[in-house]
Amino acid sequence: MSTTQSERLRGLLEPLVSAxxxxxxxxxxxxxxxxxxxRVVVDSEEGVDLDACAELSRVISDELDETDAMGEGEYQLEVTSPGAERPLKEHRHYVRAKGRLARFQLHEGGELVARILDxxxxxxxxxxxxxxxxxxxxRRIAFEEIAKARVEIEFSRKDKKEEEA
Known part of the structure; x- marks a missing residue:
């Protein structure tokens, strides 16, 4: 997707997603x-449920139909969450992943799997x-040491409520 089209779509969709x-x-x-x-990927502090994705999909679809942002031709719209193994790219992603296990690829080479404590x-x-x-x-690592990071799925992870009890 061209930068211009990407910027135009972001400018059109960001207010709808924020609303x-x-x-x-x-x-x-x-x-x-x-x-x-x-494909439009959305998230929030509490996560995103299917009903929120469906409602936002209707709103975005209506907006795209009223504009020429997608140009001529058919397209399919998908509104989704980042998924269970979400990538960690921005500071807010790490905040949301606090307490979770994550896989880090480091710039210096090597990989690290660890729980984010703080x-x-x-x-x-x-x-x-x-x-x-x-x-x-x-272990302490600086953000600039991280090349890529992703939340790991934990099948035996205790729920936060159980840990607090």
Whole structure:
């Protein structure tokens, strides 16, 4: 998608997403056969449910129909959340992932899987799980050390409510 079209779509969609108390995370325009697919990824502090995606999809669809932002031709609109293994790109993503296990690819090379305990403007305080019965260790990494980061799915993760009880 061209920068101009991307900026135009972002300018058109951001107020609609904000009005629904959501954050616009990503806009992706791709091809699926003859048709184009516009994928709009949204999120919030509390997450996004299916009803919110459906309602926002109707609002965005109406707006796109009233403008020529998508040009001529067919397109499919998808409004979705980042998913369970969401990428961590902005500070607010790390805030939302506090307490979660994440996989970090580091600029210096190597990979790290650790739980996000706390964060500030400069970096993260992590708990690296112990291996083979060893105790977990604390580690601090700066944001500039991180090449990529993604939340890890935990099937045996205790719910926060259980931990607080």
């Amino acid at each position: 629904a108390d959501l954050d616009l995370e990503e806009i992706e325009l791709s091809r699926a056969g003859r048709r184009r697919v516009l 964060l500030d403007d400069d970096g993260l305080d992590l708990e690296v799980p112990g291996v083979k019965g060893r105790k977990p260790t604390a």
